[in-house]
Amino acid sequence: MSDATALAAENLTKRFGGLTAVGGLNFSLRRGDLLSIIGPNGAGKTTLFNLLTGQHPPSDGRVIHEGRDISALAPEQRARLGLGRTFQISKTLTSMTALENVMIGAFLHRGKLAAAAEHAMHILDRVGLARRASVRAGTLTLSERRRLEIARALALDCSVLLLDEVMAGLNQREVDDVIGLVRQLHAEGLTVLVIEHNLKVVRAFENRVIVMDFGRMIADGTPDKVLSDPQVVEAYLGKKAE
Ligand SMILES: Nc1ncnc2c1ncn2[C@@H]1O[C@H](COP(=O)(O)OP(=O)(O)OP(=O)(O)O)[C@@H](O)[C@H]1O
Known part of the structure; x- marks a missing residue:
């Protein structure tokens, strides 16, 4: 390092x-x-x-x-x-899908829809949310929303x-995850x-x-x-x- x-x-x-x-x-x-x-x-x-x-x-x-x-x-x-961050009060857009939430950030950096979608999918996979890509963010569990928040930060290619x-608010198994x-x-x-x-x-x-x-x-x-x-x-x- x-x-x-x-x-x-x-x-x-x-x-x-x-x-x-x-x-x-x-x-x-x-x-x-x-x-x-x-x-x-x-x-x-x-x-x-x-x-x-x-x-x-x-x-x-x-x-x-x-x-x-x-x-x-x-x-x-x-x-x-x-510099990427999450917020105490979630900024995920609840009426959009998990994929769309991550695509917003990915699009800002890539500027092309297809590339943004591909990158966003890769990030969802990285945070363990690939299977939930098409689910509306508002219906994700708290633990999944936290992962989505992290995914949104990663979409901006943060270092x-x-x-x-x-x-906060997660049970022990979710905390461990x-x-x-x-x-x-x-x-x-x-x-x-x-x-x-x-x-x-x-x-x-x-x-x-x-x-x-x-x-x-x-x-x-x-x-x-x-x-x-x-x-x-x-x-x-x-x-x-x-
Ligand atoms: N925008 C603001 N205007 C005025 N005071 C503020 C503002 N933001 C934070 N404060 C005050 O600054 C102090 C530090 O707040 P901060 O939220 O950074 O603490 P924290 O350590 O994150 O607390 P917590 O663990 O409760 O989230 C507090 O007294 C808070 O009331």
Whole structure:
């Protein structure tokens, strides 16, 4: 795996009036890294994603992608550079089929309908949804919709994938399946950032974790190290880590 920096935050800050949702965050990811981001409700995790993918302009600091400052770029421009994401509130178009949902993104990049359909089908297969291609997205199960969200991000040929609580509401078997999918995408070379509340998932990934609290990073390291850090236990868990 190359050690080139895929994505970095430099003093990244977002203020909403008097509230600092993200305050002076610094981290750097190499291509092919997998990073979990945890923290209590309101810690600033989704705001961090919004800063990285351009939904929010930063109040201060910079977002660096492959060595280039992309802080002033719009979300679509960042998507074209390879930043793909899912949203906490699904953006799948429920009246369209799974295939059509993925084709929209594929079409943006390919510009020809037949090529977009072929690419979208390939992606549905990659996320395990090929058999559901012609089913309306609104009738998919929650777990399938999460896969579809991921497929929509992949359709934009992303090299960095940001997943915002894709496991929320899934049962254990479904969580295990999505963990498998994320591992597979990571093994294929994607750089992956995962916002996650389920600590079993964070442990399962066995990769770097950063912990946010009140917009700041309070810990950074392996799951074992981070989840036994007294500051994390107090701030995040409010009790002894499982
Ligand atoms: N557009 C906004 N305008 C004003 N305040 C906001 C906005 N977006 C987020 N906030 C505030 O910023 C803080 C961080 O919110 P954020 O959604 O990033 O937290 P989070 O860690 O993702 O929480 P959760 O785990 O509940 O999703 C919260 O206090 C939230 O109310």
